[in-house]
Amino acid sequence: MLIxxxxxxxxxSSEITPKSVFENRRAFLRTAAVAGAGLAASSxxxxxxxxxxxxxxIQKTKWSEANLPGNDKINDYEDxxxxxNFYEFGTGKRDPYENAQDFKTTPWEIAVEGACAKPGKISFxxxxxxxxxxxxxxxxxxxxxxxxxxxWVGVSLADVLKRFEPTEDARYVxxxxxxxxxxxxxxxxxxxxxxxxxxxxxxxxxHPLSLLAVGLYGEVMPNQNGAPVRLVVxxxxxxxxxxxxxxxKFQKTMPPTSWNDAAAREYxxxxxxxxxxxxxxxxxxTERRIGELFKRETLMFNGYEExxxxxxxxxDMKKWF
Ligand code: MTE
Numbered sequence: 001m002l003i004x005x006x007x008x009x010x011x012x013s014s015e016i017t018p019k020s021v022f023e024n025r026r027a028f029l030r031t032a033a034v035a036g037a038g039l040a041a042s043s044x045x046x047x048x049x050x051x052x053x054x055x056x057x058i059q060k061t062k063w064s065e066a067n068l069p070g071n072d073k074i075n076d077y078e079d080x081x082x083x084x085n086f087y088e089f090g091t092g093k094r095d096p097y098e099n100a101q102d103f104k105t106t107p108w109e110i111a112v113e114g115a116c117a118k119p120g121k122i123s124f125x126x127x128x129x130x131x132x133x134x135x136x137x138x139x140x141x142x143x144x145x146x147x148x149x150x151x152w153v154g155v156s157l158a159d160v161l162k163r164f165e166p167t168e169d170a171r172y173v174x175x176x177x178x179x180x181x182x183x184x185x186x187x188x189x190x191x192x193x194x195x196x197x198x199x200x201x202x203x204x205x206x207h208p209l210s211l212l213a214v215g216l217y218g219e220v221m222p223n224q225n226g227a228p229v230r231l232v233v234x235x236x237x238x239x240x241x242x243x244x245x246x247x248x249k250f251q252k253t254m255p256p257t258s259w260n261d262a263a264a265r266e267y268x269x270x271x272x273x274x275x276x277x278x279x280x281x282x283x284x285x286t287e288r289r290i291g292e293l294f295k296r297e298t299l300m301f302n303g304y305e306e307x308x309x310x311x312x313x314x315x316d317m318k319k320w321f
Pocket of ligand 1: 080083084085086087088142143177196224225226237238239240241242243244
């Protein structure tokens with residue numbers, strides 16, 4: 001059995017790597033990989049990216065690129081796929097890129113259970129196939145105060161969930177990542193109490209912004225971004241967007257979540273992006289958009305206030321952070 005590290009919360013916060021530092025490291029690695037051919041090249045060379053596979057039949061939506069607000073623009077592919085949090089493949093921002101390339105995601109099954117009329121185990125293809133693939137360009141805000149704009153491809157989470165006919169008892173939806181330390185080497189370390197767990201209230205899960213993402217930039221999801229299927233909830237801190245999902249459960253009670261279990265004082269269940277509520281160890285008022293020099297002000301609900309504020313109108317957002 002894994003023993004939780006008492007320092008789990010420190011890992012996330014210590015990963016705040018300024019873009020400049022990260023880029024310098026990357027440039028160094030590139031140079032080293034080339035220059036080091038005659039030296040210890042094998043330990044420095046970056047692995048080749050897995051083949052990029054285009055997805056077809058992607059529909060534009062009101063959240064597609066054309067409607068990107070204000071001064072937002074899509075981040076570079078290299079940033080979105082090379083600067084990640086995916087602790088199952090290591091706690092460093094570069095680790096998922098380096099360690100997830102051989103992660104096998106076919107076949108893939110998802111168990112849908114709990115308070116619903118039609119529970120069952122289904123393949124990834126069967127889960128996704130009947131739904132139209134949509135392009136959704138979302139701002140993503142990490143709790144560590146960096147952000148990116150990502151062109152996701154996916155299907156409406158609500159459309160998928162409705163197929164299983166949730167009952168009245170389905171007040172929350174629980175999500176779980178694969179647990180397989182053979183395939184996910186980060187799970188051999190007790191950084192978190194594996195498997196990674198997340199949850200949403202049913203109205204959050206059924207909100208039209210909530211997405212089950214299967215790709216980005218019009219292509220199949222790279223492993224490091226959560227292949228083959230992950231959640232994307234753009235008005236919440238990034239850790240709510242759980243990767244490589246194998247279980248979805250409808251339930252009456254609020255489900256446990258990985259970061260809340262690790263440090264309840266620091267990571268609440270709701271974790272809505274809120275510049276007015278500090279993380280106990282740092283301010284959430286500003287953020288560093290990866291690729292930009294100056295910090296930006298963080299927007300309430302990450303800029304999706306108009307769409308989602310009504311979900312929380314009677315809630316004390318300081319208490320229910
Ligand atoms: N899902 C799993 N299974 N494991 C993780 O470590 N990290 C979360 C979230 N989903 C994580 C996860 C965090 S902290 C963030 S910020 C986002 O994934 C990062 O998504 P990205 O790497 O695609 O930017």
